[in-house]
Amino acid sequence: MAAARIVELCGGMPLAVRIAGARLAARPRWTLARLAHLLHDERRRLDELAAGNLAVRAGFAVGYTRLAEPTRRTFRLLGLLDAPDFAPWAAAAAADIPPEQAERQLEELIDAQLLQETGTEPHLRYRFHDLVRLYAREHAEAADEPAARAAALERAFGAWLWLAEQAADQVPGPCFAPIHGAAPRHPMPSGVAAALLDDPTAWFDAEQPALNASARQAAALRMVPMAWELAACQEKYCDVRGLYDEWRTTHLAALQACRAAGDDLGTAVLTRGLIEVTTWTTAADGSGATVDLPDGTQTMVALDDRARHLRGLFEQAGEPRGTADALVLTAWSLVAQGREQEALDAARQALDLATAHDHPGGEARAHQIIAIAYGETDLDRTIEHLTEALRVARLIGNTRFETTAIQFLGAAHGRAGQVERGGELLLRSLAMARSLKDRYVEAFSLLYLAMLYAATGDDRARETAEAALAIARRFDLGHHLAQALGILGELDLAAGDHAAAVGHLEESVLVWRARGWRSFLAEALRALGRAYEAAGLAESAARVLEEARELSDIR
Incomplete structure (x- = not known):
């Protein structure tokens, strides 16, 4: 175990592992655990990886000293980032230089064996070996003023945030109000941005690990608005892709920073996101654990208190669109508890608030939960409100919520005895969900189809239910x-x-x-x-x- 840890801390670099072995050979009384402990401290790791005339730092210095100072500066500033990899535009933002110049410097760093290339044309990305990153940070601390280092991080994080917000606007996901804070943005040149955001979901696919790392790094550095905005802008993408653990862990890190700093708006936005992800999914270990809930607490019952608390947070922050979102969550809890009239009251409050404050996504969500509260007791009103939810979803271009509305409409028509119409709508919602690669909505469409098939004696019921079960187990x-x-x-x-x-x-x-x-x-x-x-x-x-x-x- 300790030996594997030493190799891991050396990043698998042959020279570093050789030096670690030489140090142990020269000190027969040392245990493997002792050296692993010494290497664990990032501030001392390069010091410890030296033995006789061998030193990891000296190997890096050969390439670094041959570089021109502008490229050295870019190397140092990029080493400050925790992101596991990055694109040329991120390097340009960190160094505050044109993208073309950044690309040339990145190639020089590859030639100097200080950077590694990953990805394929035209989507090349770059990453540091862990030890090279430490070397870059050492030089940044020695050569660059604290203000310059902070500005480089702010520019890089701001570029990720600026692009992520635009990408998120085009990703179909939950219809929560898009609420922004005061974190500084770093806009990209229009041509660069257009090329990057041609496929917003693909952009998130490439950048999500870097976005998560950046949000957590910003939280650790107490760059609080940056941390919570970087976390929040990923919610729709994580929901569609089923990245629930990433959603939870990044939100929790940023939320802790918000609470410590007294950032009311960030606390409210991240709490809203955490309520959403922990209400509808369970922990990856299958425990069913929900954030902030004691063992044995029923999720949908607890949602009532959590949603009311969220409403107070948004009211304190002066954000009525968030208050509308909180009221919809309250309505969901009340429906689950069988308190349909109270649910209708909360949902209608949400609808009025969303309408008054230009929050069409909130209107769509309110119509959906009103329909669910009516259920089978008044199928005409159920269908009426789902039809309105569908209209609003199409108006705002949210194909994910459009798919959901079609799905619920299909189920409602099926319950109303309109089997052919119900089946047609459910098959359409299933095809749309699969096109979006949205496993959550796909599973729901499969469930409603299975129920329709079972009710009509269709042999496809079992295989359809089993397909839904497989998705449910895989994504918790x-x-x-x-x-x-x-x-x-x-x-x-x-x-x-x-x-x-x-x-x-x-x-x-x-x-x-x-x-x-x-x-x-x-x-x-x-x-x-x-x-x-x-x-x-x-x-x-x-x-x-x-x-x-x-x-x-x-x-």
């Missing part, structure tokens, strides 16, 4: 998981496979308990009761059916 989507298990359990029961039905439905009940969605839990308990009865487990059946009755009686 608790709601989708519970629903897919419930559909499969009902299909098992209809097929006479009682043992499989019990297995699927017991797991479905377990997940619904953790989520705290009362109507879904009651439905799953009733199905499990039927499965227990069919399997000859009368006592177990009586127990779960009684619990289902108690849940249904609560108003």
